[in-house]
Amino acid sequence: MDPTAIAGKLRDFIDREILEGQGGDLTADTRLLELGILDSFSLFLVIDYIGKEFGVRLELEALAAEDFASIAVIARTVGSKLAPSGPRP
Amino acid sequence: MDYSWTPEQDELYAGILRFARENLNATTLERDRTRRFGEEEWKKCAGFGLAGLCIPRESGGLGLDCLSTARALEALGRGCSDGGLGFSLSAHLFACAVPVHLHGSPDQKERYLARLASGEWIGANAITESEAGSDAFALKARARKEGDGYVISGEKSFVTNAPVARLFLVYASTAPENGFLGISAFLVERDTPGLKAGRPMETTGLTTSPISSLYLDDCRVPASALLGREGAGGSIFKDSMGWERSCLFAFWLGALERQLEETVDHAKSRRQFGHPIGSNQAVSHRIADMKLRLEAARLLLYRACWERAAGHPSELAASLAKLAVSEAFVASSLDAVQIFGGSGVMQEIGIERYLRDALPGTIYSGTSEMQRELIARALGLPPRRP
Incomplete structure (x- = not known):
């Protein structure tokens, strides 16, 4: 799966589950941490979603703020960790 | 499913229970009244290895896994009437020593871990x-x-x-x-x-x-x-809270056990209208509920510890355990006071101290409301919008 498709799924998830459909302005480059969209609760929702949707397990201890700066950055991280066989159908 | 403890864990439990009963209770009432930390009692606990239960042996601890650590603290809570001492010891261990053990550099471990595990440094x-x-x-x-x-x-x-x-x-x-x-x-x-x-x-x-x-x-x-x-830091703190919510509250399981024993003894020996008060269902059913709360909370706590010891700790299990033990302690402490009647509110009897010690438990390590929030999120319920 290419990063653009991953970013699209992430955007939909964040809009639906975190912003309750109010994320009309949300783009791949929106600064998620700086704007408080990802706080200590919602961050874990995203990590959990990535595990379930893409089969990629992100260890919080190994992650830095830069890894969650924007949807585009998260998508690149997830894309780089996806197994060659790709995501779950 | 096997709920039994190993002979080593049984020995650990019995040893700590005996140690606590013989060494830690002489001045609890006086220190409770004067709000004095038990320095001597701390040293005794430290000498027994309780300040470094789950710290590796090479760093001066006992090297216990999560389950055995919790079992040790349950024994301490059952034998030691000084809840503040148990709380201080647990906070020292789970919110400071464990993070140093898990995240410290070799130099940091060298400088601090043995001192913390031995109780020399609090x-x-x-x-x-x-x-x-x-x-x-x-x-x-x-x-x-x-x-x-x-x-x-x-x-x-x-x-x-x-x-x-x-x-x-x-x-x-x-x-x-x-x-x-x-x-x-x-x-x-x-x-x-x-x-x-x-x-x-x-x-x-x-x-x-x-x-x-x-x-x-x-x-x-x-x-x-x-x-x-x-x-x-956020990750380190979250990790230490997982330990704390799973293990620290084992101390209060021990206190609940002691409280139940005292309440049963009282209900058997206290007579009113010619009968032991425990023959009244209004009393005996309260005691049955105390037992139910204790056993349910114990199962949840050891489930959380088992998950952690097995290498897959879950926030859900830790929150359920913390919530169950802390709220059981408040509810059962209210029951104990009621069953003891007038003597239940006398400081020298010790029953009202359970209630006072129970109250902060629904606040520290994350309030009951936050635990319910974490449980709700784990069930997939949507969070509040930021």
Whole structure:
């Protein structure tokens, strides 16, 4: 799966589950941490979603703020960790 | 499913129970009244290995896994009437020593771990602030890089052990714009210029556990004081809370067991209208409910510990355990007071102390409301919009 498709799924998830459909302005480059969209609760929702949707397990201890700066950055991280066989159908 | 303990765990339990009953209760009532920390009792616990239960043997601890650590604390809670001592010991272990063990550099472990595990140094954890309680990561404390170190400024509230601690695990934001991922953890020694503990707080329960504010006024620490990497503080704290919510409350399981034994004895021996009061269903059913709460909470707690010991700790299990034990303790303490009647509210009897010690338990380590929030999120319920 290419990063653009991953970013699209992430955007939909964040809009639906975190912003309750109010994320009309949300783009791949929106600064998620700086704007408080990802706080200590919602961050874990995203990590959990990535595990379930893409089969990629992100260890919080190994992650830095830069890894969650924007949807585009998260998508690149997830894309780089996806197994060659790709995501779950 | 096998619920039995190993012979080693049974031996550990029996040994700590005997030690606690013989060594830790002589001055509890007097120290509760005068709000005095049991320095002698701390030393005795430390000498018995209780300050380093789950710290590796090579670092001076007992090297117990999570399940055995909890079982040891349950024995301590059953045998020791000083809830404040148990609380101080647990806070030292899970909120300071364990993070050093899990995240410390070889140099940090070399300098601190043996001292903490032996109880020579008492540890404390400083995260809560006046505006950052349940919203624990909304810290105002800041740590800015300066030269080859950091300068930390801020005020911390409700720092357990602060008046007596030699080492503080201080959480401060190094990059406020990064929220949770901008928090860093620092190991700050007591004699560091700029660090000052406030006056001991007068709390309702846990009166023998010294708690105060902590002030950091341009407190300069070397780069080597950083625990883990910059920005890992949130993760370190979350990890230590997992340990605390799973294990610390085992101490209160032990207290619930002791409370139940005392209440049953009282209901058998206290006679009114020519019969033991325990023959009245109004009393016996209350006691049955106390037993039910204890056993249900115990199952949840050891389930959480089992998951952790097996290498797959879950936040859900830890929250369920913490919530169950803390709320069982309040409810059963109210029942015990009611069953004991007038003597239940007399300080020298010790029954009302259970209630006072139980009350803070639904607040520290994350309030009951926050535990329910975590449980709801784990069930997939939507969060509140930011």
